[in-house]
Amino acid sequence: xxxxxxxxxxxAGLQLGLKLRQHDVPVTIYTDKTAAQLAxxxxxxxxxxxxxxxxxxxxxxxxxxxxxxxGYSCHHHYVGGPSPLSFRGDFARWSSAIDYRLYxxxxxxxxxxxxxxLEVRMLQAEDIEPIADRHDLLVVAxxxxxxxxxxxxxxxxxxxxxxxxxxSVGFYNGITYSEPKGVTISVxxxxxxLLEIPMYSAAGFTTxxxxxxxxxGELEILGRKSYDEDPAGYERLVLDLLAKHHPQTFERVDPAxxxxxxxxxxxxxxxxxxxxxxxAALPNGKYALAIGDVHTVVDxxxxxxxxxxxxxxxxxxxxxxxxxxxxxxxxxxxxxxxxDVVLGAAQWTNFMLTPPPEHLLQLFGAMSQxxxxxxxxxxxxxxxxxxxxILATPERTREFLARHAKS
Amino acid sequence: xxxxxxxxxxxAGLQLGLKLRQHDVPVTIYTDKTAAQLAxxxxxxxxxxxxxxxxxxxxxxxxxxxxxxxGYSCHHHYVGGPSPLSFRGDFARWSSAIDYRLYxxxxxxxxxxxxxxLEVRMLQAEDIEPIADRHDLLVVAxxxxxxxxxxxxxxxxxxxxxxxxxxSVGFYNGITYSEPKGVTISVxxxxxxLLEIPMYSAAGFTTxxxxxxxxxGELEILGRKSYDEDPAGYERLVLDLLAKHHPQTFERVDPAxxxxxxxxxxxxxxxxxxxxxxxAALPNGKYALAIGDVHTVVDxxxxxxxxxxxxxxxxxxxxxxxxxxxxxxxxxxxxxxxxDVVLGAAQWTNFMLTPPPEHLLQLFGAMSQxxxxxxxxxxxxxxxxxxxxILATPERTREFLARHAKS
Numbered sequence: 152x153x154x155x156x157x158x159x160x161x162x163a164g165l166q167l168g169l170k171l172r173q174h175d176v177p178v179t180i181y182t183d184k185t186a187a188q189l190a191x192x193x194x195x196x197x198x199x200x201x202x203x204x205x206x207x208x209x210x211x212x213x214x215x216x217x218x219x220x221x222g223y224s225c226h227h228h229y230v231g232g233p234s235p236l237s238f239r240g241d242f243a244r245w246s247s248a249i250d251y252r253l254y255x256x257x258x259x260x261x262x263x264x265x266x267x268x269l270e271v272r273m274l275q276a277e278d279i280e281p282i283a284d285r286h287d288l289l290v291v292a293x294x295x296x297x298x299x300x301x302x303x304x305x306x307x308x309x310x311x312x313x314x315x316x317x318x319s320v321g322f323y324n325g326i327t328y329s330e331p332k333g334v335t336i337s338v339x340x341x342x343x344x345l346l347e348i349p350m351y352s353a354a355g356f357t358t359x360x361x362x363x364x365x366x367x368g369e370l371e372i373l374g375r376k377s378y379d380e381d382p383a384g385y386e387r388l389v390l391d392l393l394a395k396h397h398p399q400t401f402e403r404v405d406p407a408x409x410x411x412x413x414x415x416x417x418x419x420x421x422x423x424x425x426x427x428x429x430x431a432a433l434p435n436g437k438y439a440l441a442i443g444d445v446h447t448v449v450d451x452x453x454x455x456x457x458x459x460x461x462x463x464x465x466x467x468x469x470x471x472x473x474x475x476x477x478x479x480x481x482x483x484x485x486x487x488x489x490x491d492v493v494l495g496a497a498q499w500t501n502f503m504l505t506p507p508p509e510h511l512l513q514l515f516g517a518m519s520q521x522x523x524x525x526x527x528x529x530x531x532x533x534x535x536x537x538x539x540x541i542l543a544t545p546e547r548t549r550e551f552l553a554r555h556a557k558s
Numbered sequence: 559x560x561x562x563x564x565x566x567x568x569x570a571g572l573q574l575g576l577k578l579r580q581h582d583v584p585v586t587i588y589t590d591k592t593a594a595q596l597a598x599x600x601x602x603x604x605x606x607x608x609x610x611x612x613x614x615x616x617x618x619x620x621x622x623x624x625x626x627x628x629g630y631s632c633h634h635h636y637v638g639g640p641s642p643l644s645f646r647g648d649f650a651r652w653s654s655a656i657d658y659r660l661y662x663x664x665x666x667x668x669x670x671x672x673x674x675x676l677e678v679r680m681l682q683a684e685d686i687e688p689i690a691d692r693h694d695l696l697v698v699a700x701x702x703x704x705x706x707x708x709x710x711x712x713x714x715x716x717x718x719x720x721x722x723x724x725x726s727v728g729f730y731n732g733i734t735y736s737e738p739k740g741v742t743i744s745v746x747x748x749x750x751x752l753l754e755i756p757m758y759s760a761a762g763f764t765t766x767x768x769x770x771x772x773x774x775g776e777l778e779i780l781g782r783k784s785y786d787e788d789p790a791g792y793e794r795l796v797l798d799l800l801a802k803h804h805p806q807t808f809e810r811v812d813p814a815x816x817x818x819x820x821x822x823x824x825x826x827x828x829x830x831x832x833x834x835x836x837x838a839a840l841p842n843g844k845y846a847l848a849i850g851d852v853h854t855v856v857d858x859x860x861x862x863x864x865x866x867x868x869x870x871x872x873x874x875x876x877x878x879x880x881x882x883x884x885x886x887x888x889x890x891x892x893x894x895x896x897x898d899v900v901l902g903a904a905q906w907t908n909f910m911l912t913p914p915p916e917h918l919l920q921l922f923g924a925m926s927q928x929x930x931x932x933x934x935x936x937x938x939x940x941x942x943x944x945x946x947x948i949l950a951t952p953e954r955t956r957e958f959l960a961r962h963a964k965s
Contacts, residue, residue: 473947475957480950487897540880543887550882 152176153477156286158274159293160184162198162251163443163460165258167290169211170468172265179268181282183296186256190353193415195251197320197348197359198457199334202244202533207465213261216254221351222247225333226529229399230515232340237399238519239333240529246334248359250322250352274298283433288477290467292460294444302427302441308497314421315504316343316363316450317374321417322350323389325409326358326400334454339396340507342368344452347400357412360389360400363452370396378417386410424450424504426497430482438482442467447497450504455496455535462492495536502542510548514541517552524555559583560884563693565681566700567591569605569658570850570867572665574697576618577875579672586675588689590703593663597760600822602658604727604755604766605864606741609651609940614872620668628758629654632740633936636806637922639747644806645926646740647936653741655766657729657759681705690840695884697874699867701851709834709848715904721828722911723750723770723857724781728824729757730796732816733765733807741861746803747914749775751859754807764819767796767807770859777803785824793817831857831911833904837889845889849874854904857911862903862942869899902943909949917952924959931962 155171157164160182168178189195200208205222208214222245230236263269274282276297283289291298328349329335335347348359364370370392378385390409393401411417425448430440443460466489474481502511518525531538541551562578564571567589575585596602607615612629615621629652637643670676681689683704690696698705735756736742742754755766771777777799785792797816800808818824832855837847850867873896881888909918925932938945948958 475947475954475961476951478951478953480947480954484898487894490894491891540882540887544883544885546885547882547887554882 153287153471154285155179155288155290155471156181156282157290157292158282158296158298159291159443159445160255160259160269161292161294161443161460162255162258162457163464164290164292165255165262166207166211166461167292167442167464167468168262168267169213169258169265170465171471172262172267173211174472175266176471177268179270179286180262181270181272181274182293183271183273185271186259190252190256192252194320194322194418195255196418196451196457197248197346197350197361198251198451199246199248199348199454200461201246201454201458202242204458204461205244205247207461213258215257216247216249216351218245218247221249223332223334223349225331226532227329227333227335227399228515228518228525229335229337229397230340231338231396231398236515236519238525240518240525242533243530244533246532248348248350250350253351253353276300280434283435283437283439286437288437288471289433289439291439291441291445292443292464294448298439299427299445301431301439302429302445305426305428308426308494309424310501311424311504314366314423314450316452317366317371317421318361318363318451319373319417319419320359320361321378322352322357322359322412323409324357324412325405325407326360327403327405328358329403335400337397337399339370341365342370342396345393345397345400346452346454347397352412352416354412361451363450374419374421378411378419379414382411382414422448422450424448424497424501426494429486430479432479438477438479440467440482440485447493449497449500452503453500454532455500459493459496459535463489491536492534495539499535499539499542508545510545511542513552514548517555521555523558524552527555560694560878561692562586562695562697562878563588563689564697564699565689565703565705566698566850566852567662567666567676568699568701568850568867569662569665569864570871571697571699572662572669573614573618573868574699574849574871574875575669575674576620576665576672577872578878579669579674580618581879582673583878584675586677586693587669588677588679588681589700590678590680592678593666597659597663599659601727601729601825602662603825603858603864604655604753604757604768605658605858606653606655606755606861607868608653608861608865609649611865611868612651612654614868620665622664623654623656623758625652625654628656630739630741630756632738633939634736634740634742634806635922635925635932636742636744636804637747638745638803638805643922643926645932647925647932649940650937651940653939655755655757657757660758660760683707687841690842690844690846693844695844695878696840696846698846698848698852699850699871701855705846706834706852708838708846709836709852712833712835715833715901716831717908718831718911721773721830723859724773724778724828725768725770725858726780726824726826727766727768728785729759729764729766729819730816731764731819732812732814733767734810734812735765736810742807744804744806746777748772749777749803752800752804752807753859753861754804759819759823761819768858770857781826781828785818785826786821789818789821829855829857831855831904831908833901836893837886839886845884845886847874847889847892854900856904856907859910860907861939862907866900866903866942870896898943899941902946906942906946906949909946915952917955918949920959921949921955924962928962930965931959934962
């Protein structure tokens with residue numbers, strides 16, 4: 152039975168740890184924060200879990216927030232401009248968004264209850280060798296920290312050298328959910344996107360507003376201006392910009408009760424989408440495998456990061472359980488098996504950050520006219536490899552639409 | 559609906575053509591020989607079809623020789639040397655070996671009956687552009703000929719620059735089948751292998767003897783000496799060398815009736831195992847995809863070539879039917895999806911051509927003691943990727959055997 156070390160207690164590290172514990176594999180997860188620190192800390196993200204991720208949660212017996220009760224069934228699209236488009240796409244399987252300050256501590260608890268070992272400590276570069284010596288395989292599942300330097304950037308899948316969006320995500324009171332309950336994806340051409348997400352947090356149901364702001368656009372300020380220095384002013388600014396740029400969400404806002412749900416319920420920043428090498432040889436002859444953010448950082452604009460990380464953890468777990476050695480051959484198999492989904496998610500996401508090319512606009516136009524097209528695009532949030540098949544070239548989108556037109 | 563051109567009417571080209579015709583895709587297969595020429599010509603090979611290939615035949619409605627009647631259930635192993643080993647491994651699903659002078663013409667007929675176009679002509683390098691212009695995708699499924707130069711050799715998967723075995727394969731009278739009916743794999747250490755295969759040909763049930771002779775060994779002469787110049791002398795030589803090197807087969811030979819089934823029923827030669835690039839861009843902007851021998855030539859020592867080609871054809875067909883464009887993205891997907899089986903077959907086969915390392919001998923030893931080990935090794939002829947998992951390193955074989963020892 153191999154002994155596995157996992158660096159990082161995010162969704163990838165925890166789901167992998169839980170999967171291995173289902174088969175009694177000894178696992179240690181290293182993390183720099185306790186579950187209690189996470190639970191009481193600043194907002195971590197505004198992640199949605201799609202159908203395949205929820206299915207994995209069920210199989211891991213950690214689907215603690217039943218999607219039928221906490222989830223949602225669709226995406227509402229709004230594309231602004233001179234002739235705005237508004238349409239809806241339905242999922243075949245529901246999605247849900249649970250505050251990671253609930254989610255990660257609950258999975259951490261399950262991991263420990265099921266015999267996993269958690270070590271809370273800050274790891275430095277000099278810890279790599281002693282930690283590698285304790286395990287047969289090191290799985291690095293932490294996007295930041297000393298261990299990420301093990302995995303060089305892959306330029307062929309990393310087209311950007313700086314962030315393409317300036318982000319502001321917060322949980323807000325005073326927004327009535329869309330009907331049916333769903334995520335609203337609103338595009339303000341030239342200025343960026345808003346993802347309005349029906350979220351469940353410690354305080355109950357709330358709404359996340361994830362502003363994806365184009366640098367240089369009118370909404371960039373939401374990622375730059377300090378909330379703490381002037382909370383009321385920040386909230387007024389959000390309202391004003393919502394009204395101008397994302398009217399479909401604004402029309403469900405009650406200005407009187409609108410406001411952040413708490414001072415820690417906002418996160419601002421920016422990230423550079425990056426794909427890194429799948430694995431690295433360690434000085435002791437063993438291997439370190441990258442999963443989750445340390446392998447692919449994607450912008451959250453189409454909600455793929457956590458789902459991609461969960462997929463990667465699942466494939467890694469299956470291969471650990473199936474294989475006879477955790478050597479380079481093993482690492483290559485994991486890399487090959489996850490490539491379609493994980494690289495598909497990265498490529499699709501990066502594509503969505505470009506100024507929209509003609510074929511994407513054509514697709515949006517078709518979605519507004521043809522419910523089956525809108526549903527397939529929506530359902531493909533579960534299958535980023537299929538989405539990328541459709542979007543990779545203008546010819547592909549044209550053929551996709553031609554087939555729908557015929558059917 | 560795309561229009562597909564296939565160069566080559568071997569198993570890969572025909573099975574792909576048949577799969578596409580099941581979905582009404584227009585297909586032209588180019589070949590340099592008519593079915594009648596093949597049927598009346600020299601022996602082509604001594605190919606066994608394993609479980610997954612037979613399953614694909616069923617799905618293509620071309621399983622014309624029911625495996626229950628024409629097939630066999632096991633491998634009989636004999637490893638010579640000072641302490642010979644003899645043991646048997648059983649398949650979960652039966653295999654079968656049908657003379658390709660029956661098989662290919664019958665599939666060609668089915669292909670044409672089902673609306674496929676066959677063009678019999680010799681293609682030259684200057685034909686590439688005009689043929690590419692006639693189709694949306696060119697699938698090259700012919701190991702030889704002008705089109706193979708499109709695909710450069712991949713040195714990382716092509717460890718040899720010359721043949722590792724000198725081959726002689728013939729169909730022989732006078733050999734009683736093993737009991738239960740199966741392929742006998744006989745190893746004469748330092749001199750090579752014999753595969754004795756229960757074969758069905760136009761004349762009925764017969765036996766193929768495929769001699770895999772190590773250059774410089776005592777059996778090399780079987781691949782060098784001309785049969786035609788002295789048929790009786792050649793057959794006497796076969797008998798003598800069988801008696802000395804492959805006694806488990808020899809003991810079922812009746813010398814009085816032993817002999818080749820016909821003057822064309824022998825093929826001698828040698829091949830250099832080679833893996834080539836998956837695809838090539840054509841001058842007109844379209845793509846050529848390599849499947850079968852033009853993609854991977856494997857030595858026949860573990861019977862993987864045709865099965866690997868069939869797998870590659872199947873994956874290619876599925877992707878043609880599923881995808882929206884036959885562009886580089888498409889080619890990369892085919893390459894990624896088939897890599898485990900196709901490269902697994904190539905790597906496993908190349909490994910079997912080396913002087914057997916200690917861990918292979920340990921595996922043979924274990925097979926002779928533990929029926930479950932022998933059965934798993936045998937069944938993995940259906941799954942070369944699984945076989946390669948076990949054999950890629952000594953540590954892997956050790957762990958595989960340790961798990962069997964515990965179970």
